[in-house]
Amino acid sequence: MEQWEDQKKQYSTTIDQLYGIAKHFVINDYNHPLTNVADEFFCHEKSNTLVQNQLYKTINIRISYSQKLLSEGMQSGEFKSDDSLLLAKIFDTLLYGLNNICRDLNMDDTLELYKKAIDTFLFGIASSKQVNPPDKN
Secondary structure, three states: OHHHHHHHOOOOOHHHHHHHHHHHHHHHHHOOOHHHHHHHHHHHOOOOHHHHHHHHHHHHHHHHHHHHHHHHHHHHOOOOOOOHHHHHHHHHHHHHHHHHHOOOOOHHHHHHHHHHHHHHHHHOOOOOOOOOOOOOO
16 A cells, blocks of 8 residues: 555545556556465465455455545545445455456456446446435345
8 A cells, every 4th residue: 555655646536546546456466476376375275364364454454545535535525425434345345356357358458447347336327317226125
């Protein structure tokens, strides 16, 4: 996250920062050469609680950061008021899932897919006529 903090300054809005952090993850984290090795290791090391704890710590740092960013967007009026922790978990899960399906894509296609995913996260897919979501039942 330290590298991101340096890059963050070039983005003026929270929305731009969400796109920027996704690009940062693609370039610096998810496509890192050790990612495949780490994934394989974690699949075979289910009983290693020390490793699991470190992984959860890393995930929680990302989620906390996203929660803070989303809260700032809510406070500035860029986003409507909502549960920032829940949205941060959805956002992190979105990025993580994209990481798992982009391994065979080139960098440009990966970045394009991430941008479309963030567009969908931010603006949804419902038409403007769909004002109220269906009941939760």
